[in-house]
Structure formats: structure tokens, C-alpha cells
Amino acid sequence: RLAVCPTVEEACAALYQELGDHIGLDLAVFSFQGKTGTRKMGWWKGGPLEEELLDDIADGEGWISLNVSSLGRLVRNNLNAFFQEPGEDRLARKGIRSYAAFPLAGEGFKGFILVGSERNGAFGDREVSLLENGSRVLGETLSNPLRVEGLQSRIRLLEDMYRRQEEKLRIKTDLINLASHEIRHPLTLIMGFSEVLREYRDRLDAEESREIIEKLGKAADRLRRSVVNMMEISRLESGKLPVDLEEVDVGQLLEGLVEELRARGTDHVLELDIAEGARRMLADRDKLEIVLFNLMDNAVKYSPSGTRVEIFARKEGREFLLGVRDQGPGISEENLNLIFEPFRKGEGMERGTIKGMGLGLYLVRRLVEALGGRIEVHSEHGKGSTFVVRIPQSEEGMSGLGYSAGALRA
Template identity: 40%
Template sequence: MSLRAWLAAIMGGLALLTLVAATALIVLTNAQNHSANTLGNSVEGLHLAEELEIDLLIHFRLSGVTGPVEVTSERIRGRTLQSIESSFPRLLEGLNRSAFGAPEQALIREVDEHFRQYLATQREAARLPLRQRAQRVIPALDASLDSLERLVQLNVEEARTARESSADLNRMGNTVGLVLCGLLLVGLVTGTYLLRRIAWQPLRDISQSMRRFGAGRKRTRAPVAGPTELRDMARTFNEMANSLTHQQEQQLAFLAGVAHELRNPLSALKLSTALTERSRAQLTPERMQRTLALVGRQVERLDRMVGDLLDSTRIEAGKLELRPEVRDARELARGVVELYRSSDGGHVLQLDVPETPLLVRVDPDRLEQVMANLVSNALKYSPSGSRVDVAVRREQEDVLLLVKDQGIGVTEEEKGMLFAPFQRLGDARSKRAPGVGLGLSVARRIVEAHGGRIEVESTPGVGSTFCVRLALATQEAGGAVELPEATAPVPPDALH
């Protein structure tokens, strides 16, 4: 699982808990607000019902049904039947506004009907004697008071229910709040622990592995653990460490090979000098000539090795200098073939070129160096008496320089390392052919610096074909064709 997925899961879980907490808070707040409104309406209805009941009793007393009225109460003083009757609609309207639910509204309509009947009875009984008036009015008064009492009881019950509901919601809110806070705390602790174990620990292991590797412990590798991103990071570091270790081993092997290759010509020079010193009196011109030829070959061999090293160093430093000219590829190939024909008598070297010029814009010395390396390798790794073909071809807008041998060949697996520096593959090592393993690497970099590429086709035990592919140049783009009057001699085994 990737680190992004872990973080998304943790943040999603915390966000879900937060959303649940917010939703619960909204629901509880709305429920609490509803309970508060219900309680307020019930109290308001209770107050209006009690006030209406009091005004009804005052109205009954002021009507004189029970006899002469003595005004002794502050509540009655200054009030008349008309003012009290005008307050009834206002109080009933207030009850309607504060009514909660259909039962209360039905009971308020009943109260209103009883009040109307009471007032109508009062007006009808006004002409009757006092005793008869009381008999007519008191039942209507009792009915109105009874409905008002039932309305009061209903409001009391509603207020009690709303208060209990509010208390329940308050307890529920406390419980839900505590549970959600606990879940959030557990989520944070769990997320922190998972991040520490899943992400921070592997990241610390990778960092420690890098420090150990940088401190010189080259066998240190990072453990591949944790999320996908950290696994990829660990694999990348391990691949880099393996590559650096392999490169260091190659460089050490290369230095050992260079030391060995340098020792051979130096030993030959030392031996030639010692023989010359010992037999100076018997030194004949023929022997002197052979000795000088041997010394010359060894010096040339040393010069080639040093040249390979310098070229490789310049290429790696990006300081390879090219002096491009427009030249005929046929003449460059012909010069290299003539040189090797004169120096090698154990192989058949054939040249195949077209009749028309094939122009390329190259540094002639460097391209001859590449061709010399390919021809030298073909001769070096081919059995004596075999044939080596050098050809120049045109393929659309490219010029092809081909070198085909009947040598040892390479496998498909070895092709990937063929142009790597310091590499000398199986049979090349077993045959102990001279060289330090830089020739093909230098040749490839030179060709690539000209905008071309080297291709190879090979079959083990049958032979190899190397193809240098360069862009075709026009005479107008490069000026007049400069054919070399005398190319610089490229000795055998020039690079490898």
C-alpha cells in the first residue's frame, strides 16, 4: 500500500469522525432547540390559560350574579365588564399562537366555544331575576373553567415532557461528545502509531543505510519495507549502491589490468636493454635492428594504452575535442584497410566501397581511430587465415561503415556490456588479447559525438558485424571535399 493511500485512509477516518461529530452536534442542537421551543410555548400557554381563567372569574363576579360587588382587590379595581370581554379574544389568540399539536388546538377551540356560550348566557340572563340568573350562568361558567383547567393540565404535561426530553438530550449530548472525543483521540493515537511504524521507521532505516554507505560500509543495503514510495526509494538506493560497488570493482580490476598491461612492455624494454648492455661487443647491425624494432613496438604499445586512458578521461569529463571536416568515407576506410594490410599477414582483409563519393562531416582523425579500433578487434579476435570485410554503404540519408569478421562473436547477454568501459568479455579474457577494455567504449562515444551510432550483430563462434552509422553530408553544406594527402598512421591494436 502506498504512503499516499495510508495518509488518505488516516485523514479520511479522522474527517469521517469529525463529520459524524458535527452531524451529531447539529442534530442534538436542533432537538434541544425544539425542546426549548416546546417548553417555552407550554409555559406561555399555561400563563395565558391562567390569566384567561382569572379574567373569567372576575367577569363573573362583576356581572353581579352572586350579589352586590365589593371591589377590594387591586386586580378588580378599575376594570369593567366591557374591558374584560375585550381581553378574551386577545388571550384566546395568544393561546392559538402558542398551541403545540392538534390536541391542544382542539382544546383551545373548545375553550373558545365555551367562552362564547358563557357570554351569550350572561346576556340572555341579564333580564332574569338574580336567582334564575345564577342557575343559568353558573353551568356555563363551570364548563368554561373545566375546559380551561384541562388546557392548563395539558400545558403542564407538555412542559414536563419538554423538560424531560431536554434533560435526556443533554445527557445524550454529553455521552455522544465523550464518545466522539474518545474516538478522535484513539484515531489520532492510532494514526500517529501507524505513521511511525509504516512510514517513519522505514524512512529512518533508509537514512541510516545511506549514512553507513557514505561512511564506507559499501555492503550496506536499505531494507525494502513500508509503503510503495519508500519501497521504491529503498530499491533505488540499493540499485545505486550495487552500481557504485560494481563500478568500483570494475575500476579496481581495470587498474590491475592496466598495471599488468604496462608491466609487459616495460619488462620487454628492460630485457632488451639488459641484453644490449651484456652483449655490446657482439652486437651486430641486424641484431641492433631487431632490438630497436622490438623497443619501437613496445613503445607504440605503451603510447596506445596511454592514449586510450587519456581519451576515456576526456570523454568522461566532456572535453572531447572534434575538428569536423567534410570527407569522403571511402577514402577514410581505404586508408585504414591499407595500413592493416601492410602490417598483418595472417588475415585476408577485403574492402568494398561504391564508385561514387559518400560524404560525411567528421573529424577524420577520430573516425580513423574508430575504424582502426574495429578493424584491429576483428583481426585480433579472428583466427589466423580468416577473412575480415570492410565496406562502405549508403542507406537513404545515412552512410554505413561496416566491419565484418569470422571471430569468436558475443552472446546476446554480452551485447549489453560490449561498449561499457573496462569490460573484456568471456573469450576475450581467456585469449589474453592485449588491451585494457576501453577501445569500444571510446569508439562509441566518438561516434555519438558526431551524431551517429554503432550497431552490432554477432553470433558466438561465427563472427560479428559492427556498423557505424553517420549522417550523409552534402558538398554544398560542408564546402569542397578535402581528400587526405597523407593520413596519420594508425598502428595495429589502436584502441583495444
């Protein structure tokens, strides 16, 4: 019966049933360790053995395993509440009066089998011989399914590696395609307006010239942001992202980003709230700027024209909090775990009206993690979203910036 069992569990169950038919077992525990890890299973009177007792008996470093390894086998026919060897109390409390344990060995694994009975004197010479033969046959039988499991595990590992490589290749291909589009648009504007200035500069009045120069500046800034984002993503994917910590004037940084968004012509109401003692922190300024701009730009993109966007900074314990709150469509619960994946765009607005590659929040999450922090999002569909970045501040770093242990000093 054992030879035709395709899995380890079925082989052990078959031997338990076979021995039960010939000996009348109450308890059977199988424990072995191999390349695929530790396996254990147990039965008590035809049903599964309780997990706590199984863990105690099947412990690879426990008393049974150690004794079987040193003595070769254990046989006890007179277990009672008064005369117990170390470790036998759990068996005695279960009602076991006789037990026997034998080693299990095969290709790439080792372990033991323990059987028990509520009867005294259950394991005589005939039963011991049958159990020894059973454990030997089981060891030979288990080698095949364990070998198959090992091969299957390696195949799954290779398949997983292949899928990851495929995903990386897909991301790179999508990035190249989207990046070419993202770069082409501002380049076309820059070339077009430059051509207008070159050909018609003598016919343009001051107001027209100023308007064209402003549009050139906006297109150049958009191009710069796109290139910076793609460079950071490239460094992240290659695992070569340096982090240069320095003192950052948070107030100055946020005020500059707010002015940049206003210069782009947004009609949103941008409100800046910097708490007392939260104007300076230790961070990589360039990466922090990318994180904050992407969050602020997203808030403007995905919230209705004229609504309020709040940007805030504060200190909580040893963490610096930077947040952006909008009055946009919000994010449904099922999409909250997806928004930080690459090439994802928001909900609630026509996709064609939103410019960008869908990489902003993916880049934000990866950069925040590179800074040792984490990002949280609180949102309810139809009621806006709040993104909060938490960056830890070490005692050494705060002292270096002139902070006291209890609070930041502005």
C-alpha cells in the same frame, strides 16, 4: 480500519469497502497528486474500473477535479441521458444515475474522491455527511503512507547514487590495475630491446638489428594506443571530451590502419571496400581512428588465423556507414547487450590468449555516441560478427565538403 493500512492502495480500498457497506456504491474513483507523482485507482461493483474510464474521471485537469476545486463538492442525484452537465456523459453511459465528489487533502498532496450509484437519489444528507467525513479521514490517513513513500523514494535515490559512485570507483580501480599491466608489457619490451641494442649493437648483423627495431616500433605503437585509449576514457568519464569536426579522407584513414595491422604481423586477409562517393566525411578524425582501429583490431584478435576480415565504407542517405566483418566465433544472443560494457572480453577463445584491457568496445560505443552516431552489431554464435558504425552527416556539413544534397562526391 483505515488507520492500520500501510499503503495508499490499501487505505483507498478499505474506504471503498467501508462506504459500500453503509451506502451501497457501484463506482468509486480516487485521484490525487503529490511529491511522489499522480496516483489514481478505481472500482466498479467490486472489481477494478476499466482503464479508459478511470483515466477520464481521475484526470487532475479534468472536469471533476476543476469543479471540486472551485465548488468544494459535487452532488448529483438525477443524472440521466437527457439532462447532463459537461463531462457527465461517460458516467451516464456507464449507467450511473447518482454521483458525489469530494476533495481529498493531506500533507504534500491534493485530489478528490468520486463515488457513484446506479440508483436515483442515492446521496441524501446522511450519505453526503458520511462521505465528507470519509474523505477527511482518508486525507489524514494517506499523509502517513505518502510520507513514508516519499522517504523511501529518497532512500532509493540515495542508494542508486551510492551504487553509481561505487561502480565509478570500481571502474577507475580496475582501469588503473589493468592499465598498469597493459603499459608494463610494452615498456618491458622497449627497455629490453633497447638494452640489447646498447650492449650488443656491434655484434648484431643488419637483419638482427632490423628485427629488433621492428619489435621496438611495435611495442611503442602498442604503448601509444593504450595511452590514447586510456586518455579518451578518462575524458569520457569526466565529461570533458571535445569533438573537433573536420573533413576526413576515409580511404586514406582506412588504408593506413590496414597497413598498420599488416605491419604488426597479422596473417589475416584484410579486405578494404570503399563504395563510390564514400571517401570523405565530416567527423573528428582522431576519435574516428580510435573507433575503427579498435573494431579492426578486435576482428583480428577474435577470428582464426588466416581468415578474412572485411572493412567497408558506404553512404546511406544522410548517414555514413563504416563496418568491420570477421569470420570469428560470433557472439551469443545473451552476450550481445554486454559486449559494450567496460572490461568485457569476447567469447569462444581462451581469455589468456587475448591481449588487452577489455575496454575497446566500451570506448568505441562512447566515442560513436559523442560523434552523434550509433553502433550496431550483427552476430550469430559460431558464424562471425559484423560491427557497423553509423555517423550522421548534416546538410550543412556535406555542402561544406562539396557534397551535393543527394550524394557524396568522391
